[in-house]
Amino acid sequence: MTLLALGINHKTATVEVREQVAFTPVQLEKALTELRALSVVHEAAVLSTCNRTELYCVVDDAGEQPVLAWLSRFHDLRIEQLTRCAYHYHEGEAARHLMRVAVGLDSMVLGEPQILGQLKDAYQFARTHKGLGGELERLFQHTFAVAKQVRTETAIGENPVSVAYAAVSMASHIFDDFSRATALLIGAGETIELVARHLFDAGVGSLIVANRTRERAERVAGSINAQAISLDEIPDALAKADIVISSTAAPLPILGKGMVERALKKRRYRPVFMVDIAVPRDIEPQVGELSDVFLYTVDDLQEVIEENRRHRQVAAEQAETLIEQGVEHWQHERRIRSAGDLIRRYRGYGDELRAASEAQALAQLARGEDPEKVVSRLAKQLANKLMHGPTLKLREASGAQRQDLIKAAEALLLDPSAPSRDS
Structure with a gap:
């Protein structure tokens, strides 16, 4: 049997492809059950974020192609299209990739801390739904130990910067005075919580948090004196918003061109800055065609991210050394x-x-x-x-x-x- 890591990420696939391959929360159990049911698959875990979709499996020696074929079938994609942007690693290389992902070395924002939490969620989900056996269980536990060591012994996590921070940083270049701006945040997950905190710390004038369930919106809004609304109330809030940042797990766009056009009319066409962090996207791409809207996706945050990458390069090199030691230790224990x-x-x-x-x-x-x-x-x-x-x-x-x-x-x-x- 062979350890396999197979997937796509922000370096190999555009956001258009990533949103097609992403698993929504409601799809995850079905996906893990189907993947685990393949005759060549003995253990499996699924990691799906805005920047990557990855499958970690223990498979028969010829198991890679059936797993790739299953992924293309599940998302109704031609396998040729998926093959062009998919990567795969085996054995030690697969373990090394997982450890690099866990410490943020493979992230768009070098060293960003969110991915470790997302990876722990993927591990726990796979464990709860009987996807893990001894091999992946030990690998994930070892990976978390290595990630903790990297965070403790290097500066990779100092002044943590995330996609959320990059979005707010970009907004700060457009608005000279945050205190006069109103921000509408759509979603109530970890990313939006980070965005809300960064905007609050930057002194934004007012904050509105919209979510499918008002209770979750209130949970995010409570600590930062923000207004909580449901998704049905977005059209009215949109007319007030100078900044819109969205990150939900919705399978279809929440903001369409028509809705934004009506909001712009009420605003008398004052410009709006929008960042769509979600994959699949929350904001229709056609919204970016409107002359008074500045629409960005996660792929457009590259400049802020590259600045972060330069500052963390020394820590990243130290982290790579610790990961190599971690891989060697894992292989030794496995032997x-x-x-x-x-x-x-x-x-x-x-x-x-x-x-x-x-x-x-x-x-x-x-x-x-x-x-x-x-x-x-x-x-x-x-x-x-x-x-x-x-x-x-x-x-x-x-x-x-x-x-x-x-x-x-x-x-x-x-x-x-x-x-x-x-x-």
Whole structure:
């Protein structure tokens, strides 16, 4: 079996493709169940964020292509289209990729802290829905330990910057005085909470938080003295908003061109700054065609993100070193476990031979046979059975000139302290 990491991210696929491949929360259980049901898949976990969709699986040696084919079927995409932007890693490379994702080295914003929480959620979901076995369980636990070490021993997490921060930073370049601006935030997840906190700290004039359930909007709004509304109230709030930042898990856009046009008319066409952080997108791309709207997606935050990347490069190099050590440790422990499995199987084989020989000897004793002859025959038969298989394999190895196998057999089968026949 093989460890496989397969997916797409912001570096390999545009937002148009990413939103097609993203799993909504309501799809996740069905997706994990289907993926786990593939005959080649033994364990599986699904990570889906605005910047990446990744599958972590333990598969048969030929399992990669069936997993890719399943992903294309699930999202009704041509497999050729998916293949062009998908990446895949196996074994140690897969473990290394997961660790780099966990510490934010593979993120759009270098070192951003949100991804670790999202990865822990994906792990917990897979665990709850029986997607994990021993292999992925150990890998995720080891990855979280490495991520904690990186956060503790490097500056990768100092002054944490996220996509949320980048969005607010971009807005600050457009509005000279935040205190006179009204911001409408759509969603109530972790990203919107971060956006709300950054805007509040920057002194934005007023904040409105809209969400499908008003209770969740109130939870976000409560700590920052913001107004909470439902999605039905967005058209009225939109007319007041100078800044609109959206990040929901809705499968379809929430803001359409017509709704925004009507809001602009009420605003007397005062400009609006919009950032759509969601994947799939919350704001129809056609909204960006309106002359008084400045619409950006996560892919447009690159300049702010690159500045962050430069400041964190030294910490990133230190993190890479810790990850390499983490991968080596994981591989070492895995090899030990693999040898342990072989030892258990070999001891089980020896126990089966012993039990069979013992039963045969006891039956002979019960029939009144000479005990000395029974014991002698037992010892000879048991030795012959134990040596038969290795003897055949050694002859085959000798005929094939496999000196590596012969040397390994010599080290494994012969006791160096035992005297030779010639001594």
